[in-house]
Amino acid sequence: MAFRCLHTCPFSCRRETALMKQVGSHPEYRKRSIRAPTTSSAASSHSVMERVLSERINDWVGGRYAKDFAQAYNTGVQNLWVNDAGSGSGGHIVLCRSENKLISDRLASELEDCSLNFQTCSLAYEDYKGSLELREAVCEYVKKNIVGGSKSAEDVVASDICISAGCGVVIENLVLALCDFSDVALVPAPYYSSFDRDLGMRAGVSIECVYHSKRAEAAAAGEEEEEQLSLAVEDFEAAYQKVKAEGGVPKVVLLTNPHNPLGIVYSQKDLMDVLVWAEQRKLHVISDEIYANSIYDHSGDEGSAFTSCIELGRRCVSSGSMTESFRRNFLHCVFGFSKDFGASGLRIGCVHTSNPEILTAWNALGYSCAVSTHTQYVLTNLLKREDFVSSFLEENKKTLREAANVLKQALKEAGIPFVVPRAGLFVWIDLRHLLASSTWQAERDLWAKLSIDQRVVLTPGEFCHAQEPGFFRLCFAWMPDIRCLSEAAKRISAVKE
Numbered sequence: 001m002a003f004r005c006l007h008t009c010p011f012s013c014r015r016e017t018a019l020m021k022q023v024g025s026h027p028e029y030r031k032r033s034i035r036a037p038t039t040s041s042a043a044s045s046h047s048v049m050e051r052v053l054s055e056r057i058n059d060w061v062g063g064r065y066a067k068d069f070a071q072a073y074n075t076g077v078q079n080l081w082v083n084d085a086g087s088g089s090g091g092h093i094v095l096c097r098s099e100n101k102l103i104s105d106r107l108a109s110e111l112e113d114c115s116l117n118f119q120t121c122s123l124a125y126e127d128y129k130g131s132l133e134l135r136e137a138v139c140e141y142v143k144k145n146i147v148g149g150s151k152s153a154e155d156v157v158a159s160d161i162c163i164s165a166g167c168g169v170v171i172e173n174l175v176l177a178l179c180d181f182s183d184v185a186l187v188p189a190p191y192y193s194s195f196d197r198d199l200g201m202r203a204g205v206s207i208e209c210v211y212h213s214k215r216a217e218a219a220a221a222g223e224e225e226e227e228q229l230s231l232a233v234e235d236f237e238a239a240y241q242k243v244k245a246e247g248g249v250p251k252v253v254l255l256t257n258p259h260n261p262l263g264i265v266y267s268q269k270d271l272m273d274v275l276v277w278a279e280q281r282k283l284h285v286i287s288d289e290i291y292a293n294s295i296y297d298h299s300g301d302e303g304s305a306f307t308s309c310i311e312l313g314r315r316c317v318s319s320g321s322m323t324e325s326f327r328r329n330f331l332h333c334v335f336g337f338s339k340d341f342g343a344s345g346l347r348i349g350c351v352h353t354s355n356p357e358i359l360t361a362w363n364a365l366g367y368s369c370a371v372s373t374h375t376q377y378v379l380t381n382l383l384k385r386e387d388f389v390s391s392f393l394e395e396n397k398k399t400l401r402e403a404a405n406v407l408k409q410a411l412k413e414a415g416i417p418f419v420v421p422r423a424g425l426f427v428w429i430d431l432r433h434l435l436a437s438s439t440w441q442a443e444r445d446l447w448a449k450l451s452i453d454q455r456v457v458l459t460p461g462e463f464c465h466a467q468e469p470g471f472f473r474l475c476f477a478w479m480p481d482i483r484c485l486s487e488a489a490k491r492i493s494a495v496k497e
Helices: 027-031 066-078 104-114 132-145 151-155 167-178 195-200 215-220 233-245 268-280 309-319 324-330 356-365 373-384 386-414 440-453 484-493
Strands: 019-021 034-036 161-164 184-188 206-210 250-256 284-288 331-336 349-352 426-430 471-475
Touching: 066 440, 104 373, 104 386, 132 161, 132 373, 132 386, 151 309, 161 167, 161 356, 167 195, 167 250, 167 284, 167 331, 167 349, 167 356, 184 233, 195 206, 206 233, 233 250, 233 268, 250 268, 268 284, 268 309, 268 324, 309 324, 309 331, 324 331, 373 386, 386 426, 386 484
Parallel strands: 184 206, 184 250, 250 284, 284 331
Antiparallel strands: 019 034, 161 349, 331 349, 426 471
């Protein structure tokens, strides 16, 4: 299959390794270095005359496996599994896309009604941070649905909210504003694979993985998997010292809670410990909370419940463990409507920050990634329908819970280990027992068997910077018929080494 447009495939911008590589011919690029992907041997052999893309951009598209991933995804989309008289078809089961299609129809009908009476004045340019009316509506949404009426609700004001075309570009803009080229972000791994592109392609920021150093000991002690993957300050400190020893400049901590790809919710204590440590190291904290309203399992004690960093920052200040200056200037909370509303195509991402310099800078940062005024108008009207929003979010959690339960049961029956998910659209599964050897090449070979022979398309753990080969992310909300999940588990378990 010919493949040109890499942007149609969710794997297109995967950074396959984290090698230090000089990029571009600009003096700024010559004097600094950044972690970038390795390109194929064929691509690297092209002369400057033959290359169409700049070297800077060429390093962030394609790669040795991009064509294989694109072909698997596109072939799967063209021949999807359907339930045929209860027996199912031989079609492909695409479980690599973190997108929620389970209740799209209900939202679409409501959005159609919200688009009526569009005003002529909305055809003009708007504030690049988002229209005031939309920011006020988002502000009320955050108070009710993200900070949940806690005391921190009074800290959420419309003037501290910026809105751009998706959470990816919001994070990119934040690191552009906060970091110099070749600065480093500390990110707990595994992590959402596109963070590499979001931080690296334009801002030139590389990522240092923060791995749980005591995971093996925790597993041997019989601790739950979620505890094995919890946050620990000593792991952040180790990553920080490693960067410093290599001559790098740590500048940002990037957290994701609820977590992609693990599907877990970090404890309030762990998060607060990291926030306090970040102030000691003078690091900015970006908290990606794009799945804040996709939590479908609320089991556990109060300390394990999702709590936004907006609220956790306030608690740290109240306890005397954090200064008010750090909370206001170094803590930035990202959220949006792509995942919780199943509306990724609308491209609406937000950040709450009280840092006045970032808020001023967004007048420039937001220029090339502003949300269309029509979309802003429609979302403003939708958010004002608070009864609908509340009902929709509850229905979303219910459908996610049903899909996750179907998948968990199928994985158990198939003998496939997994991290028990509580939130998000995915499950982190352990297929190490199916590897021919404990190598990344063996994981790639297994991925190929699953995609081609079993017609199940997953996201390899290597993409997410897993600590060892054999783990995969399985997204359960993109296929509209959740009955495919049981079939997928059967196909996966049928693979032979």
